[in-house]
Amino acid sequence: LPEPRPGGTKASERLRRLLVIVPYLVRHPGTELDELCRLFGVDEAELLDDLGRLFLSGLPPYGPGDLIGVDIEDGRVWIDMADYFSRPLRITRPEALALYLRGTALADTPGVAGSSALATAARKLGDALGRETLGELAGHVETAGGGRPAGSLDVIRHAVERHERLRIAYYAQSSAETTERDIDPEEVFLAVGRWYVVAWDHRSDEERLFRADRIRSAVATGERFEPRGLRGAGRPLYTPSERDVDVRLRLGPDARWVAEYYAVDETRELDDGRLEVRLPAARLEWVARVLLRLGKEVEVVEPESLTDRLVDVANRTRRRYVDSSPDILSVG
């Protein structure tokens, strides 16, 4: 066993961790260090350090057979003489609440594997932990569906696994256009209840993120690609680009939500109660459409071209109302 090292993670965190790792090892003797690190979210050096401390611990007055035995061989760990730690510490109320809520939320996300197991698990947790831990909460957390199903998700996942190039029809919110393009999809990931695909886009010859629920159709081209190691998970959804224009807006009370909803990189409270924000945008069409819905609640500070674009969008929209009479009887 390595010599314990000083410093590092707080003793309370390390204790919290040990009180769950030890019962796991009692139940699963010979578990690999790698697996322990993955399951318990700890790096190997810290884990070895913790196990080293454990080796020096036990039940006072530490008679023969009272010290915990720790054995590490060929990257596997065995523990003995720790019967009193053979079951983990009870789950705390905040832990149970957080787990219960996350489980319920993920069970509601369309396209998640095992969502039925999740639903039954959340129910069993509710039953077993009962009133003492969850109080009246069990049975009062519901899922309403309504997640946007992405019809092409299975095709895309299959293509990711087999490194298959896809031809997709994609509706881009930024330009409000549907285009066809070939993509090399590398990872499908989840963000705020939606699925995204990170891919090499052959139309722009760049790495791009695509919202799965905006992919209208996806067909395998039959070609294979060499993965470039593009990562989806852990990255921000908005990637700054050289083509970005700085858009500066002043938001009235009814428009302040814009600052929460879009990737805003600067905000300033104005004396008149409005909020000035700066947001980078590679395309102005989507910004103009947002402005259209906000009406008088927003003022454009810059760029001037955005005001022109807004007038253009308003004109194109008004034409719908002038040229067509609202005759829904001609519906076929």
Add this chain to the structure above:
Amino acid sequence: MHPLERLVNLVALLLESTRPLTFDQIREAMPEAYAQQEVASAKRMFERDKDILRDVGVPVEVAATDAWDVEQGYTISKERYYLPEIDLTPEEISALFVAAHAGGEDATAEQGVRKLLYGADGAFLARTSPPPVASESRGLDARLLAAAEAIGDRAGVRFTYRTSRGARSERLVDAYGLVVRGGQWYLVGLDRERGEIRSFRFSRMVGELERADAATPPPDGFRAADHVVAAPWGPGDAREHAVVAFSPDVAWWATSGLDGVEALGTREDGWHVMRLPTAPGDGIVSWVLSFGPDAELLEPDTLRADIVRRLEAVLA
């Protein structure tokens, strides 16, 4: 002696002891921990250790050591310490493991699920990996956890709320239930001032959510999800309808995930006509405008006139 060793030993001692132990008895049993210094500072160290144990969730209790209640001792009840047996299948544990790791920097759910892993089939777990999640996925909102606790205790909550139209007001709500819909969490409860059951989106709460006094119980047969209607502008009870035509570019996704949408057919120009439930207010007007020239509101006339007026104001 390292604090971790001291803490592990203390848990073992109190957990295995058949009776409450006084500080002096603990000091005697663990001399290397609490007898290396004078009593006062040893006692302070013990108090800090006890706080750490409670912080981690170890139920350290104080109890009389004898029938005459002369001295107080410390004990950890096995029944309260150990996790109760929960009969979860390997699939269920894996699913919870995945869910706990799905997003957010908040580690509370992860800590929780680790306690359940011991009952899992190791080989099954080895094949489980969390779904990839983007860094912007928010962790669980602290207000959501606070509301969950309030519902658990059947208490009211107080918060500042911004409606979809931007109006802010203070709300006092008897919290009845939580609903998740399309990645968004909602609180459903009785708005005491308005005397109605309302739904509130957590992302529209401003500042903290505070606990209020005891709440009334939900009415019989209450279902929180019934009160969260996914209208385009957020929750709200649908009382009216609007007819909207969408261009082929947006029609295939514009209303997906919304409740109560009825497709009326396709126009000669290829646009799709839909009938949607709407809530009072101009939410539907700004929602339709957000599609720009890709949507046209056909009915009712009053809302159509509102849209034209809004467009002309931009062009003036």
